[in-house]
Amino acid sequence: MIYTDTWVSMGQEAEKSQRLKDFHGYEVNQELLAEAPKNAVVLHCLPAYRGLEISDEVIEGKQSLVFPQAENRLHFQKGLLAVLMGRRSEAGLNTKTQGTKANSSQRATRLGRLFLL
Secondary structure: OEEEOOOOOOOOHHHHHHHHHHHOOOOEOHHHHHHOOOOOOEEEOOOOOEOOOEOHHHHOOOOEOHHHHHHHHHHHHHHHHHHHOOOOOOOOOOOOOOHHHOOHHHHHHHHHHHHHO
């Protein structure tokens, strides 16, 4: 697994020029990915600055799980908000799911409930 993050997070804008200098050359790109095992996957917690920390070819490539990763995080956050706002049924706490037939939102919500317990 190859995991990268944005070089400049929200709240760090004042450090942007220094960070761009410090991290120059550390891009996850096809050349780096070619050195990894063929079954390696790429993750990024977004937002991604393409051409800096990750190349277009990698983030859009067949080994990228960046967008499913973001979708799973979205469902988890929705479940967490539902629990925190007292909407237990919306978070799936009062409903049963059918094992492998559960969709990604239901699975992420169950993970969120485990995290909260």
